[in-house]
Amino acid sequence: MFDTTPQLDCAGRIVKLDRPRVMGIVNVTPDSFSDGGAHDTTDAAIAHALELVAQGADILDIGGESTRPGAADVPLAEELRRVIPVIEQLARQTDVPISIDSCKPEVMSAAVRAGAGMINDVRGLRGDGALQAAAEAGVPVVLMHMLGEPRSMQDAPAYDDVVGDVHRFLAERIFAAEMAGISKKNIVIDPGFGFGKTTAHNLALLAQLQRFSELGVPVLAGLSRKRSIGELTGRERASERVAGSVAAHLIAAQRGAMLLRVHDVAAMVDALAVWNAVSAVALPRQT
Numbered sequence: 001m002f003d004t005t006p007q008l009d010c011a012g013r014i015v016k017l018d019r020p021r022v023m024g025i026v027n028v029t030p031d032s033f034s035d036g037g038a039h040d041t042t043d044a045a046i047a048h049a050l051e052l053v054a055q056g057a058d059i060l061d062i063g064g065e066s067t068r069p070g071a072a073d074v075p076l077a078e079e080l081r082r083v084i085p086v087i088e089q090l091a092r093q094t095d096v097p098i099s100i101d102s103c104k105p106e107v108m109s110a111a112v113r114a115g116a117g118m119i120n121d122v123r124g125l126r127g128d129g130a131l132q133a134a135a136e137a138g139v140p141v142v143l144m145h146m147l148g149e150p151r152s153m154q155d156a157p158a159y160d161d162v163v164g165d166v167h168r169f170l171a172e173r174i175f176a177a178e179m180a181g182i183s184k185k186n187i188v189i190d191p192g193f194g195f196g197k198t199t200a201h202n203l204a205l206l207a208q209l210q211r212f213s214e215l216g217v218p219v220l221a222g223l224s225r226k227r228s229i230g231e232l233t234g235r236e237r238a239s240e241r242v243a244g245s246v247a248a249h250l251i252a253a254q255r256g257a258m259l260l261r262v263h264d265v266a267a268m269v270d271a272l273a274v275w276n277a278v279s280a281v282a283l284p285r286q287t
């Protein structure tokens with residue numbers, strides 16, 4: 001019997017989308033908003049990545065440049081220095097698919113050559129050469145919505161209709177990716193929580209997340225430890241936003257998200273264990 005379950009083929013490493021999957025965040029940066037400096041050497045990043053695998057991560061997302069509001073650009077050579085050794089060594093130590101979180105086409109290409117099987121671009125492949133690099137890499141891509149640039153995106157974000165505007169943007173990026181030769185089965189979309197959005201905007205996007213599944217590709221949600229979670233819970237410190245982040249990602253899963261991008265993998269895996277068990281319960285037929 002042919003298995004028709006959707007899946008992502010990440011350079012031979014398969015992510016089955018039969019249930020929400022957990023993407024573990026590995027920031028090889030000194031300044032990431034919630035864990036900057038914690039894993040910013042090759043050895044520390046690899047150790048952290050393997051810990052996330054042990055906690056149940058289905059994908060690892062390796063990033064060498066912070067995208068937090070106000071973040072400075074990282075030069076190409078420095079970003080390559082940060083992420084490529086991690087990906088090369090990690091790919092030999094785990095079978096878990098590896099995603100590269102970068103906007104630079106040269107980093108995307110080098111990362112895939114080094115063993116990455118997914119490209120995650122917070123700019124939705126809008127950079128010069130990014131679509132071509134991703135098409136040539138032939139791996140799944142995550143297209144995310146961002147309003148403006150990290151430096152200024154949170155200054156005063158405004159939309160006529162945030163859900164409609166983000167929906168249109170992502171539909172356009174899917175079209176652009178397909179025109180560049182990227183197969184639709186290799187496309188994931190992401191509304192970009194916190195990337196040029198107020199908490200009200202993020203709540204509208206989460207409340208109506210189901211609408212994005214209309215675009216016919218898997219949806220990724222990334223709310224982990226973000227400022228909006230802090231505002232809603234009163235948790236000033238990012239590391240104290242685990243429960244709020246898990247709650248938000250469960251709501252995202254309930255509204256169609258198939259990939260959940262989180263720092264706190266063990267907590268998310270436990271929450272999904274309960275969610276999956278309830279989802280598997282056969283409901284009495286409505287008479």
Ligand SMILES: Nc1nc2ncc(COP(=O)(O)OP(=O)(O)O)nc2c(=O)[nH]1
Pocket residue numbers: 025027029031032033034063065066067068101120121122142144190192193220221222223261
């Ligand atoms: N697809 C996707 N990628 C992302 N990359 C980075 C961040 C920001 O989180 P983090 O990586 O923890 O922080 P920083 O960018 O400061 O390293 N959020 C997303 C997201 O929501 N979706």
